[in-house]
Amino acid sequence: MNTDILEKPYVVGIDIGGQTTKMGIVDMRGQVLSQTVIRTDTYDDVNLYIDEVAAALEKIITESASEGKIRGIGVGAPNGNYYTGNIENAVNLVWGAGKIPFAELLSKRTGGLKVALTNDANAAAVGEMTYGAARGMKNFIMITLGTGVGSGIVINGEVVYGHDGYAGELGHTCAVRHNGRVCGCGKTGCLETYCSATGVARTAREWLDMTDEPSVLRSLDSISSKDVYEAAKDGDKLALKIFDFTGKILGESFADFVAFSAPEAIVLFGGLARAKEYLYQPIMDAMNANLLHLWRNKIKIVFSQLKESDAAILGASALAWEL
Amino acid sequence: MNTDILEKPYVVGIDIGGQTTKMGIVDMRGQVLSQTVIRTDTYDDVNLYIDEVAAALEKIITESASEGKIRGIGVGAPNGNYYTGNIENAVNLVWGAGKIPFAELLSKRTGGLKVALTNDANAAAVGEMTYGAARGMKNFIMITLGTGVGSGIVINGEVVYGHDGYAGELGHTCAVRHNGRVCGCGKTGCLETYCSATGVARTAREWLDMTDEPSVLRSLDSISSKDVYEAAKDGDKLALKIFDFTGKILGESFADFVAFSAPEAIVLFGGLARAKEYLYQPIMDAMNANLLHLWRNKIKIVFSQLKESDAAILGASALAWEL
Numbered sequence: 265m266n267t268d269i270l271e272k273p274y275v276v277g278i279d280i281g282g283q284t285t286k287m288g289i290v291d292m293r294g295q296v297l298s299q300t301v302i303r304t305d306t307y308d309d310v311n312l313y314i315d316e317v318a319a320a321l322e323k324i325i326t327e328s329a330s331e332g333k334i335r336g337i338g339v340g341a342p343n344g345n346y347y348t349g350n351i352e353n354a355v356n357l358v359w360g361a362g363k364i365p366f367a368e369l370l371s372k373r374t375g376g377l378k379v380a381l382t383n384d385a386n387a388a389a390v391g392e393m394t395y396g397a398a399r400g401m402k403n404f405i406m407i408t409l410g411t412g413v414g415s416g417i418v419i420n421g422e423v424v425y426g427h428d429g430y431a432g433e434l435g436h437t438c439a440v441r442h443n444g445r446v447c448g449c450g451k452t453g454c455l456e457t458y459c460s461a462t463g464v465a466r467t468a469r470e471w472l473d474m475t476d477e478p479s480v481l482r483s484l485d486s487i488s489s490k491d492v493y494e495a496a497k498d499g500d501k502l503a504l505k506i507f508d509f510t511g512k513i514l515g516e517s518f519a520d521f522v523a524f525s526a527p528e529a530i531v532l533f534g535g536l537a538r539a540k541e542y543l544y545q546p547i548m549d550a551m552n553a554n555l556l557h558l559w560r561n562k563i564k565i566v567f568s569q570l571k572e573s574d575a576a577i578l579g580a581s582a583l584a585w586e587l
Numbered sequence: 588m589n590t591d592i593l594e595k596p597y598v599v600g601i602d603i604g605g606q607t608t609k610m611g612i613v614d615m616r617g618q619v620l621s622q623t624v625i626r627t628d629t630y631d632d633v634n635l636y637i638d639e640v641a642a643a644l645e646k647i648i649t650e651s652a653s654e655g656k657i658r659g660i661g662v663g664a665p666n667g668n669y670y671t672g673n674i675e676n677a678v679n680l681v682w683g684a685g686k687i688p689f690a691e692l693l694s695k696r697t698g699g700l701k702v703a704l705t706n707d708a709n710a711a712a713v714g715e716m717t718y719g720a721a722r723g724m725k726n727f728i729m730i731t732l733g734t735g736v737g738s739g740i741v742i743n744g745e746v747v748y749g750h751d752g753y754a755g756e757l758g759h760t761c762a763v764r765h766n767g768r769v770c771g772c773g774k775t776g777c778l779e780t781y782c783s784a785t786g787v788a789r790t791a792r793e794w795l796d797m798t799d800e801p802s803v804l805r806s807l808d809s810i811s812s813k814d815v816y817e818a819a820k821d822g823d824k825l826a827l828k829i830f831d832f833t834g835k836i837l838g839e840s841f842a843d844f845v846a847f848s849a850p851e852a853i854v855l856f857g858g859l860a861r862a863k864e865y866l867y868q869p870i871m872d873a874m875n876a877n878l879l880h881l882w883r884n885k886i887k888i889v890f891s892q893l894k895e896s897d898a899a900i901l902g903a904s905a906l907a908w909e910l
Contacts, residue, residue, distance in 0.1 A: 556756055
C-alpha cells in the first residue's frame with residue numbers, strides 16, 4: 265500500500281448476486297462504514313443497472329463522508345474475470361449474457377475510479393487474507409460452501425487466476441468417479457453435488473428414500489441443509505451421519521488439493537461452514553488419511569472469521585487495496 | 588537476466604538420481620557444452636560424494652573452457668527443497684537420510700558459486716519453460732511419466748513451491764478412490780500406481796492374470812512398460828487397450844488439475860511419454876469429457892521437446908539462470 269493511504273483511506277466493495285447487490289464503504293481494518301443493498305434483477309440492460317449501482321454508491325459515500333477519499337472499487341461477481349474486467353456469460357444475472365465489460369462501465373460511471381473485479385470465491389479469499397482468518401498467510405485455499413462449492417486459491421500471497429482468469433473451480437473437481445451425482449455443470453460426481461448446502465440436502469433426501477432409518481427429517485416436506493444442521497444439533501443420528509459423510513468427501517478432496525499447492529491452511533466459508541462442529545473432525549480424519557506422510561497432521565482447517573453479514577462486501581472491497 | 592550475462596554465460600546443471608549423477612555445462616540456448624556422469628551411491632558420507640561432484644565439475648569446466656564464466660549451479664534431486672536448499676529424507680540416496688544442507692555444502696565446495704536446488708520434476712518444468720515445449724508459457728503443468736509420476740506446476744511464470752517447498756505431488760493425488768492399487772507411499776489409488784512406467788507394467792500383469800485375452804505379452808517372463816509399448820507398435824490389442832486405459836486415467840486426473848490452475852497446457856515428459864501416439868487421444872478424450880465447458884477443447888497436451896539424454900541436465904541447469 266502506498267503513501268496516499270492517508271488521503272484515500274477507504275475502498276468500496278460490491279458483491280453481485282443473482283437477486284441482490286450488496287455494497288459498502290470499508291476502511292483498512294475491515295470496518296464497514298456504511299452499506300446498502302439494491303436489486304440486481306430489476307433491469308435486463310446492464311447500463312440501467314449500473315446507473316442504480318452508481319446512485320446507491322453516491323448515497324453511502326455521502327453517508328460515510330468519504331467523498332474524494334475512495335481508493336478504488338472491488339467487485340465480486342459470478343463469472344467475473346480479473347484479467348479482462350468482464351463478466352462473461354453469467355447465466356444467473358438477468359443482464360449477464362455475453363461479455364459485459366463491467367469494470368470499464370463502472371469506472372466510467374463513477375468518475376474514473378479504478379475497478380478490480382473477480383468471482384465471489386476469489387474475492388472471499390482476498391477478504392480473508394486482508395481482514396480475516398488468513399491474515400499473514402501466503403499460501404492457502406479458500407473453499408466456499410454455499411449453494412455451490414466455490415474456491416479461491418492463494419499462492420505466494422496472490423490469487424491464482426491461471427491462463428484465462430478462471431482458475432480455482434475446485435467445486436467441479438471429481439469427488440465420485442463412478443455413478444456420481446449429476447451436476448448443474450453437465451458433468452457427474454462434482455464435489456459441489458455432495459458438499460454444498462444443496463448437496464447436503466440431496467444426501468438427506470437420498471438417504472431417507474433409501475433407508476428406513478428413523479430421523480426427525482422424515483417429517484419435513486422439503487429439506488434444506490439448515491434443517492439437517494438443526495436435526496444434528498438435536499442429536500438426530502441420520503443428520504450426524506450426513507455431516508460425517510459430507511466431511512469425509514471434503515477431506516478426501518482436500519488431500520488432493522494439498523498435493524497440488526501445499527497450502528498452510530484450507531479456509532472454509534459460507535452457510536454450510538456454520539456446521540463446523542460436525543464437519544471439522546470428519547474432514548481432518550479423511551484429509552490426513554489421504555495425505556502423503558510429509559503433510560499428515562500439518563495442514564490446518566480454519567473457518568472464516570469475517571462477520572457473515574459483512575463478508576461479501578469485505579471480500580470484494582479487499583480487491584481494491586491492490587489496485 | 589542481468590548484464591553480467593556476457594561475462595558469465597554458462598550454468599551448471601546437476602541431476603541426482605539414486606544410482607547416477609549427471610552434470611553438464613549449459614549455455615543460454617540450452618546447448619550442453621560438456622557433460623559427465625558419476626555414481627551417486629559410492630559413499631554413504633555426503634561430504635565424500637560432494638568431493639567427487641566437485642572434482643567431476645572441475646573436469647568438465649576445464650574441458651569446456653568455462654573457468655570463471657559460470658553464473659551458478661542448478662540441482663535437481665529427490666526431495667530437494669527449493670526454500671531451504673536441503674535434501675530431506677531421500678530414501679533413494681545412500682547418503683540422503685535426515686536433512687542434508689546440500690546447496691550450502693556444494694556452494695562452499697565450489698568456491699562460493701550460488702546453488703539452487705529443487706526436485707527433479709520441478710527442475711524439468713523450469714527446463715521446459717527455459718529451453719523447451721513451454722517456452723513463452725506462464726501457466727502450465729509438467730507431468731513426468733517415469734518410474735513414478737512427478738509434477739512441476741508453473742503459475743504466472745513461477746514454479747509453485749507452496750508453504751513448505753513440497754508443492755506439486757500430483758502423482759499422489761487419488762485416481763481411483765475405492766479398491767485402488769497400493770502405492771509405495773502407503774496410500775491407495777494414487778495416480779502413479781496406474782500411469783507411471785511401473786503402473787503400465789502392473790496393468791499388463793493384472794490384465795494377463797485376469798483375462799484369457801491373447802497377447803504377445805503372455806510369452807514374456809517379466810513385463811516392462813517398454814514391452815507394452817513395443818507390443819502396441821506391433822498392433823497387439825491388449826497392449827493398445829492398456830494405453831487407452833492409462834490415457835483415460837491421466838485425462839480424468841488432468842481435468843481436475845485444470846480446474847485448479849487453469850493452465851495453458853499440460854506438458855508430458857519421461858520414458859512413458861515416448862508412447863505419445865497411443866496416449867494422446869485417450870488423454871484428450873477423457874480430459875475434455877471431464878472439463879467444465881469453459882475449458883473444453885482449449886487445453887493443450889504437449890510432449891517435451893528436450894533431447895532425452897540432455898533433459899535432466901537441462902532442467903537442473905535452468906534453475907541457475909534465476910539465481
